[in-house]
Amino acid sequence: MEQDLASLAAAVAELKGSVAATNGTFSETFYFLTIPLMVLIHAGFLAYEMGASRSKNALASGIKNILAFALIVPFFYFIGWWIYWAFPTGLSLSEGAMGISGLAYANDVALPWSQYMGPNLDDRSSGVFWGAFVLFAATTASILSGGVIERIKLTGFVVLAIVLGSFVWILAAAWGWHADGWLVTKFGYHDFGAAGVVHMIAGFFSLGVIINLGPRIGKFNADGSANNIPGHSMPMTLIGLMLIIAGFWGFLMGCVIVPGEAWSWGTEIEATIYGTPMTISGMTFNTLMGFSGGIVGAWMITRDPFWMMSGALGGIISCAAGLDLWYPPMAFAIGFIGAVAMPFVASFIEKRGIDDAVGAFAVHGFLGMWGLLAVGIAAQGYPALFGEDVIETSFMGQLVGVVVMGALGFVPGYVISWLLKVTGQLRVPKEAELLGLDAVKVPASAYPEAIHPSVSPAE
Amino acid sequence: MEAPFEATSWDGITGAIYAGYGSVEGLWLALVLAMVVVAVVLGWRHEKHAYNAVKSKD
Numbered sequence: 219m220e221q222d223l224a225s226l227a228a229a230v231a232e233l234k235g236s237v238a239a240t241n242g243t244f245s246e247t248f249y250f251l252t253i254p255l256m257v258l259i260h261a262g263f264l265a266y267e268m269g270a271s272r273s274k275n276a277l278a279s280g281i282k283n284i285l286a287f288a289l290i291v292p293f294f295y296f297i298g299w300w301i302y303w304a305f306p307t308g309l310s311l312s313e314g315a316m317g318i319s320g321l322a323y324a325n326d327v328a329l330p331w332s333q334y335m336g337p338n339l340d341d342r343s344s345g346v347f348w349g350a351f352v353l354f355a356a357t358t359a360s361i362l363s364g365g366v367i368e369r370i371k372l373t374g375f376v377v378l379a380i381v382l383g384s385f386v387w388i389l390a391a392a393w394g395w396h397a398d399g400w401l402v403t404k405f406g407y408h409d410f411g412a413a414g415v416v417h418m419i420a421g422f423f424s425l426g427v428i429i430n431l432g433p434r435i436g437k438f439n440a441d442g443s444a445n446n447i448p449g450h451s452m453p454m455t456l457i458g459l460m461l462i463i464a465g466f467w468g469f470l471m472g473c474v475i476v477p478g479e480a481w482s483w484g485t486e487i488e489a490t491i492y493g494t495p496m497t498i499s500g501m502t503f504n505t506l507m508g509f510s511g512g513i514v515g516a517w518m519i520t521r522d523p524f525w526m527m528s529g530a531l532g533g534i535i536s537c538a539a540g541l542d543l544w545y546p547p548m549a550f551a552i553g554f555i556g557a558v559a560m561p562f563v564a565s566f567i568e569k570r571g572i573d574d575a576v577g578a579f580a581v582h583g584f585l586g587m588w589g590l591l592a593v594g595i596a597a598q599g600y601p602a603l604f605g606e607d608v609i610e611t612s613f614m615g616q617l618v619g620v621v622v623m624g625a626l627g628f629v630p631g632y633v634i635s636w637l638l639k640v641t642g643q644l645r646v647p648k649e650a651e652l653l654g655l656d657a658v659k660v661p662a663s664a665y666p667e668a669i670h671p672s673v674s675p676a677e
Numbered sequence: 678m679e680a681p682f683e684a685t686s687w688d689g690i691t692g693a694i695y696a697g698y699g700s701v702e703g704l705w706l707a708l709v710l711a712m713v714v715v716a717v718v719l720g721w722r723h724e725k726h727a728y729n730a731v732k733s734k735d
Contacts, residue, residue, distance in 0.1 A: 289717075292709055331702035336695035373721040649731045659727035 241478040242342050248476055249346035255468020256353035258461050260287055263360035266458030267367055268664075270449035270576050274654025275368045276664040282372055286359040286379035293384035294352045295335070300328040301388045302351065306398035314398025316493075316604075343481055350472040354391075354416055355383035357469065361420035362631075365428050365578035369435075369651050372659075374643040378634060382423050386630050390415040393626075394619055397492050397603060401622060405615035406602035410490050411473050411538030413589030414619055419627040421583020424574070425567075426631030430639045433573030435651050444568050447575075452524065459527035463509065466534055470505060470541065474498060483604055493604025496542035504549035508537030511553030520561050528581050529557035535585040539616075540593040543600060552592045556585045587624065590616045 264283050271279040290298075304324035306314050313320030327334050327344065334344040359379035366375060394401040395415045401407035409415055438444055449455055474496070475482060475489045483489035490496050512533015516525045533553025537544060544552070564580035574580070594616030601608045602615070609615075638644040650658045681698035682690060697705065 289713065292713055296706070296710070330706055333693035333698065336693060336698070338693040338695075339691050372724055373717060376717060376720075647728045647732060649734075650728050653731055658731050659724055 245476045245479050245482075246342045246346055249343070249350050249472065252350045252468040252472040253346070253353055255471065256350070256357070256465050259353070259357055259465030259469065260360060262458045262461030262463075262465060263363065264458065265454050265461060266576070267364050269451040269454030269456075269458060270364065271367050272447070272654070273450035273665055274656055276450060276656065277660045277662060278372075278655035279363075279367045281660065282367075282370070282375055283360060283363050285372065285376060286363055286383070287356045289376055289380055290355050290359055290383035291352055293380050294355050294388075295348075296330055296384075298355060298384040298388045299335075299348050299351065300324050300330075301385065302392050302396065303328045305389055305392040306396040306400065308393075308400050315403065316397045319392075319396065319398035343479065351388070351391075354412065354469070354472065355387060358387045358416055358420040358423075359383040361417070361578050361582045362424045362427060364576035365424040365574045366431055367575045368655070369646055370431055371638075371643055371646055374635075374638045374645075377638065377643075378423075378427055378631070381630060381634055382420065386423060386626065387416060387419045390419045390623060390626050393622065395491055401615075401619055402492055402602055403609065405618045406609040406611045407615050407619040408492070408543075408593050408597070408600070408602055408611045409539045409590060409619065410496070410542045411470055411534075411589075413535055413538035413586045414623040416586075417535050417538070417582040418586030418590065418620070418623040421579045421581070421586055422624050422627030423631035425572070425579045425583055426628045426633075427635040428572055428574050428579070429632065430635040431645055433571065434575070435648065437573045438571060442571065456523055456527050459531060463527075463530055463534065466531075467505070470501060470538075471498070474501075489604070490542055492602060494542070494601065501541045503546040504537055504541045504544045505534055507544075507546040507549040508533040508541075508553035511550035511555075512536065512557040515554035515557030516560065519558050525561055525577075528577060529553075529560065532557045532560050532581050532585045535582065536589045536592065538586075539589040540597045543593070543597045548596060552589075552596070556588045559588070560585060583627070587620050590620050590623070 260283070264280055267279045267283055268276045302324075303319055304311055304321055306319035311321040311324075313323060317323070326332065329335070334341050335348075338344070359382055362379060362382055363375070391412075393399045394407050394409050395412060396402070399407070407414075434447060436445060437447060473491060475491060475493070477483070477487055477489070478485050483493040484495075487495050488497055509530050510533065512529040512531070513526050514529075516522075516529025516532070520526070533556060536553045536556030537549045541549070560577070560580045563584045564574065564577040567574055567579055591613075593611060594613035598610070598612050600611045602611050603609065635644055646655065646658075656662075656664060680696065681693060681700075684690060693699075
């Protein structure tokens with residue numbers, strides 16, 4: 219009998235070890251796969267921006283996008299990951315109630331010489347989580363990259379991209395996308411799919427930069443009226459936008475905390491980054507409904523394929539903050555409303571003399587804001603955190619989040635681009651802009667045997 | 678710069694296993710930072726020369 223019990227205990231122990239190994243491999247692979255999926259976002263932004271540029275600037279736009287991605291990686295290793303764990307409770311570096319924040323915790327898990335910041339046989343999560351966050355960071359830089367095409371200096375842009383991707387957005391994430399984040403614990407801020415901490419931050423940062431950068435030559439006439447400056451390949455732009463949307467599925471996977479691991483919120487069901495329960499299945503309903511509503515809304519208003527695909531993106535962004543909570547028809551309506559408003563916001567910006575070449579502010583800044591407010595309007599009263607007697611989601615909490623995200627995005631973008639402007643490091647010279655940036659500084663040709671460079675009316 | 682443990686087998690090895698763990702991280706971090714700074718400065722100079730060349734043609 220005793221021998222049977224010992225044998226059974228050994229079998230159970232072996233079985234438990236096997237289950238743990240399988241679950242560990244599953245969770246590690248889950249986040250690992252978010253990374254190639256999110257690389258699709260960057261393949262998409264690359265095609266999108268090159269297509270939206272005139273042929274004389276196509277490769278320069280591509281270089282800018284590739285380099286931003288590459289340079290964010292080391293800076294996010296040096297400092298970005300540490301910021302995320304150090305600052306959730308504000309700027310005090312104190313530890314939050316969940317015990318996963320503050321100076322000591324950040325120093326332990328995220329300093330670049332920490333034992334967890336490289337191959338470690340006891341740690342199967344840090345690298346894949348860090349990698350997913352790097353891709354979020356690179357997404358913010360790509361959002362900025364689109365709005366500033368055809369006239370920004372490469373090195374000036376690189377500085378802005380590093381600041382946005384490795385400092386600004388991750389501070390926003392610490393505050394509003396972390397279970398110890400002060401916006402969450404004090405105001406019940408809810409932003410499941412990063413409508414605020416990624417899209418709104420990047421959109422408002424871009425607006426600050428674009429104001430200082432100024433419009434492309436030929437964009438505005440002497441009377442202030444605007445000219446359309448079409449890119450050289452609308453098909454490339456549209457395919458790029460669809461690739462971004464494909465990559466969004468990886469982005470949203472990265473917003474989910476899987477169950478069953480030591481760092482998970484539970485053993486049975488997926489959770490948001492706040493520890494609140496959700497399902498990938500439920501998120502799927504809402505993502506597709508928001509996507510669809512965005513396309514239909516933009517088509518109804520513009521009939522333009524560029525805005526239709528931007529509407530697809532905008533529909534998902536509009537729903538992103540509450541993708542874990544919406545009733546699917548609600549997601550369609552929120553995406554539809556956002557996409558209907560989006561072209562008017564782009565037009566409003568243009569009428570102020572601001573040349574946002576791809577509508578980055580309208581799609582990401584404005585719709586990120588709409589997404590946050592939509593949760594405050596239609597998804598109030600949910601417990602905002604893991605645990606008992608926690609604060610609930612509310613309109614006021616979302617409104618505070620909107621104000622913080624808007625200011626945290628816009629102010630650094632405006633101030634740093636202004637400093638670059640006054641030191642002559644922001645904008646290319648007029649002669650280079652007119653000739654085209656590819657001919658000036660790129661040792662390759664986008665179309666050596668075809669396509670005549672286009673010019674805008676005022677050129 | 679070597680393995681952070683002395684062993685002739687992987688049996689019983691746990692924790693951080695990356696080369697140089699606990700000893701030379703600072704050196705490599707400084708090297709990476711220097712490489713990035715040098716690359717960006719050279720990129721800045723390339724841009725400057727390219728723009729100056731266009732201006733001088735006009």
